[in-house]
């Protein structure tokens with residue numbers, strides 16, 4: 001069984017401080033949904049609202065269509081995997097996993113059997129009698145997942161479960177988590193501030209900043225079509241130029257960014273408020289969208305000077321300076337992109353690769 | 366490197382002095398329990414005797430007091446531990462401002478002198494009793510109940526301090542995790558918090574029990590007409606000491622030592638290193654098991670009891686008595702030679718001996734009997750430096 005979740009105008013306030021700011025959200029049953037945002041943006045708080053540890057100051061949390069106000073965490077069909085895992089240190093691995101069954105009054109034999117099944121699922125069979133302290137970080141991780149699965153929840157909530165792991169193990173656990181989710185078919189709500197993690201695993205992502213949900217969409221939408229300056233600058237690398245809108249016909253916009261001829265970019269009427277002529281704007285161009293001009297007459301062309309280069313084998317990360325503004329440039333190392341360090345270099349980008357948005361807060365690097 | 370420099374010896378000297386200061390009185394007291402002298406002292410050594418234990422076993426007042434003390438101790442533990450635990454849990458959950466205020470309130474009974482607590486408990490429950498028109502037999506006036514109430518006020522605070530230091534290391538997300546896994550708050554408390562607190566509950570129980578057992582300041586007021594171990598002891602000190610008090614000390618020290626040894630054995634037995642050592646030595650494993658150690662110590666204690674019951678020092682004490690009488694006789698004869706006129710009161714003195722033999726009066730030819738204030742005691746103990 002999977003259940004959909006909806007948050008309706010959820011506010012969470014701690015005294016004067018607003019931790020969650022009018023969150024509106026629908027998560028479908030069986031979806032892998034991620035919250036992505038910088039530290040302290042309210043991700044954990046939102047998750048605690050769903051799991052029942054935090055009552056929203058205003059608004060409703062509904063699970064399977066039912067209003068959850070006043071329903072305690074032990075009565076909700078959710079299981080939370082805590083940021084610090086919260087395994088019970090005085091219990092063995094098997095007893096940890098069987099805890100949800102124990103409190104439901106399941107007899108010892110059935111408990112042990114179910115624990116063994118789950119241990120097999122997380123590839124730790126035969127290790128049920130070990131102590132928690134005897135496990136590695138990744139193993140603890142898996143035990144926490146098994147314990148949450150023993151609840152047979154409709155919704156599994158995961159609060160940065162991979163943050164403590166090293167890169168290798170993290171990548172391994174990502175695939176494993178995704179596999180478990182496919183296998184058991186649960187709704188996963190996943191919190192992370194690692195965007196690679198969010199982008200690779202999720203069906204949909206909500207990007208949060210300072211308690212506000214800035215944008216909800218699948219990985220591609222978030223990366224290719226950010227709707228706010230924060231999302232554009234937080235997700236992936238981005239170059240930002242300040243400019244003024246000269247014209248906007250709903251298809252194409254002309255923007256003066258102070259780099260010679262005005263740039264032409266596509267309008268994105270689908271997301272974000274439309275920009276009118278005369279408005280200030282932020283123009284975002286991703287490092288991989290910037291190219292070295294091959295012919296003199298290409299569109300959106302401007303002059304720049306070489307600053308520095310970082311060599312990464314398959315990619316070259318170059319910093320160029322255009323009219324006092326540093327721009328990052330990522331080029332494939334295929335031998336066709338020679339740069340003359342001592343002469344001005346012409347750069348350009350395709351109109352569909354430039355994104356003009358209302359000026360807003362940028363993610364700090 | 367044979368001669369140590371004087372400065373290098375200072376730590377050793379300090380340690381020796383420190384331990385002498387710590388254990389000297391205890392050792393002296395233990396020795397006095399086996400000296401037949403009627404006042405607890407080491408010298409002059411008279412006879413090795415175990416009679417003081419017998420006398421102790423026959424001391425109904427002290428035994429009744431001990432019974433009361435144990436009862437009160439158990440009562441105090443039963444009431445103070447839950448209160449202390451509840452207070453610690455409350456403190457760990459409230460905000461910082463309320464926490465500071467509550468902490469001060471909870472800790473206040475420790476700062477208030479025991480005498481004040483004792484008196485105020487007495488007066489408070491007397492008022493309440495009067496309010497309800499309770500008869501004098503009701504618990505408002507019962508020494509045991511009042512003492513439990515009085516002692517709990519500060520012993521609960523002690524145990525709260527013990528709990529507080531442990532609960533501060535508790536990860537509250539564990540309780541949340543338990544709730545999230547479907548546990549009711551009660552289940553979360555019993556299955557997660559309580560096991561975590563178990564060691565603290567153990568030490569707080571021991572602490573509370575001992576604090577109750579040895580309390581005097583408060584108890585002396587709240588016990589009313591009844592008595593406890595400490596109040597009986599203190600009245601003994603007031604009305605004349607004898608070595609049966611040393612015998613009490615020996616028993617307490619023995620119990621403490623046995624407990625400490627078993628506890629230490631258990632700790633060492635459970636270490637990883639020892640588990641390794643005994644892994645393939647079953648005999649050693651059984652021999653060092655704390656249960657085995659407990660049985661051996663128990664048997665030793667039993668043997669000591671049997672020995673104490675059967676040891677007969679009457680021959681030696683009779684001999685000592687005889688010697689003393691002879692000495693006295695001689696002294697008196699000398700005296701009567703010097704002052705032939707004053708022979709009237711003298712002959713009664715030797716008769717005192719056989720009559721007051723049980724009381725130890727024979728050795729003390731003084732009208733003060735065996736009082737600690739008797740000049741005889743002062744005279745003999747002063748040169749010993751007691």
Ligand SMILES: Nc1ncnc2c1ncn2[C@@H]1O[C@H](COP(=O)(O)OP(=O)(O)OP(=O)(O)O)[C@@H](O)[C@H]1O
Pocket residue numbers: 014017019037038039040041042043044045046193
């Ligand atoms: N109980 C509380 N009382 C007061 N403020 C709180 C409380 N819980 C959280 N906050 C505040 O709410 C904000 C959001 O916290 P939250 O734990 O949701 O952040 P987060 O997005 O999970 O961050 P991280 O990625 O570091 O885990 C923070 O500024 C935090 O200080």
Ligand SMILES: [Mg+2]
Pocket residue numbers: 043044045083159
């Ligand atoms: Mg968090």
